[in-house]
Amino acid sequence: MLTGIGDIASTSFITLYCHALETLSENPVLYDPKSVEITTELNKMLSTSEHTLDRILVSGTLDKRLVVHIALRAKKYDEYARDFLQRFPDGVVVNIGCGLDSRFMRIDNGSMIFYDLDLPEIIAIKKTFFNESERYHLIASSVLDSGWMEPVQQHKGPFLFMAEGVFMYLDGKDVQSLVLKIQEKFPGSELVCEVVNSLWLRPLLKKMLDYKMLQQVHLGKDAMFRSGIRDNREMEQWHDGIQFLDEWSYFDSEEKKLGWLRLFRHIEFIRKTQWTVHYRLN
Numbered sequence: 001m002l003t004g005i006g007d008i009a010s011t012s013f014i015t016l017y018c019h020a021l022e023t024l025s026e027n028p029v030l031y032d033p034k035s036v037e038i039t040t041e042l043n044k045m046l047s048t049s050e051h052t053l054d055r056i057l058v059s060g061t062l063d064k065r066l067v068v069h070i071a072l073r074a075k076k077y078d079e080y081a082r083d084f085l086q087r088f089p090d091g092v093v094v095n096i097g098c099g100l101d102s103r104f105m106r107i108d109n110g111s112m113i114f115y116d117l118d119l120p121e122i123i124a125i126k127k128t129f130f131n132e133s134e135r136y137h138l139i140a141s142s143v144l145d146s147g148w149m150e151p152v153q154q155h156k157g158p159f160l161f162m163a164e165g166v167f168m169y170l171d172g173k174d175v176q177s178l179v180l181k182i183q184e185k186f187p188g189s190e191l192v193c194e195v196v197n198s199l200w201l202r203p204l205l206k207k208m209l210d211y212k213m214l215q216q217v218h219l220g221k222d223a224m225f226r227s228g229i230r231d232n233r234e235m236e237q238w239h240d241g242i243q244f245l246d247e248w249s250y251f252d253s254e255e256k257k258l259g260w261l262r263l264f265r266h267i268e269f270i271r272k273t274q275w276t277v278h279y280r281l282n
């Protein structure tokens with residue numbers, strides 16, 4: 001992996017390469033030409049790496065199911081953002097843990113304000129591929145350092161906060177205080193975030209998950225899932241104003257590329273291993 005990039009930050013390379021591979025595939029679930037441009041450049045740097053994950057990324061041999069899942073997720077989060085912008089064309093979207101994703105380019109309606117926020121090492125790379133503008137901003141900060149909220153608060157809103165593949169890498173108490181802080185500072189905002197089922201974080205199941213991440217996905221040891229929720233209602237219990245709106249699981253998709261995995265939609269425990277929840281924060 002590139003020097004100075006931590007295990008959690010490097011998960012963004014996997015999602016980026018998934019977008020690129022899917023874009024170049026037949027009947028792509030997601031069309032993301034910027035990911036192809038960035039991976040072509042990164043390949044030059046990663047091609048000499050000895051790291052197993054880097055070799056997999058450069059050779060384009062990431063697991064096909066992972067590629068489709070990540071592409072489906074990005075497409076769904078684009079849809080959530082488009083739906084929000086249809087209701088509020090001048091709204092503000094904050095993409096928490098954005099990685100090297102190019103959602104702004106995919107969904108820009110010409111009037112929205114968009115913030116991409118990630119750890120400084122990822123934003124430093126992102127700055128070499130994306131130009132900031134009056135409506136597109138990059139914030140280099142941990143989401144847990146609430147200073148990032150200040151520039152966002154200068155806008156009148158409404159606000160949509162998205163966290164795609166991020167919260168599970170944070171401690172549960174940090175996720176809870178972050179959500180409550182967003183609610184306090186941006187009352188009436190919406191939150192779309194991916195969560196892991198906390199049942200899967202019990203010791204035996206967690207061992208299986210960690211094994212998969214280390215041995216199959218070749219992630220570093222710090223990029224393990226740390227937190228989750230039991231069900232959609234759990235976050236509502238954090239505060240009276242938190243209102244569950246809807247949910248989405250990969251297996252709900254009709255996408256043919258999912259193949260027999262679509263059958264899992266009927267097994268709630270699997271359907272909700274890792275899924276997306278949408279709340280209003282009143």
Ligand SMILES: C[S@@+](CC[C@H](N)C(=O)[O-])C[C@H]1O[C@@H](n2cnc3c(N)ncnc32)[C@H](O)[C@@H]1O
Pocket residue numbers: 008009010011012015016096097098099100101117118119122141142143144163164165166169170
């Ligand atoms: C799995 S990647 C997802 C990237 C992007 N959302 C996507 O779906 O392509 C997780 C991202 O969360 C970011 N992240 C993890 N912890 C963070 C934190 N405390 N503050 C900001 N970003 C964080 C990582 O740097 C990484 O870019």
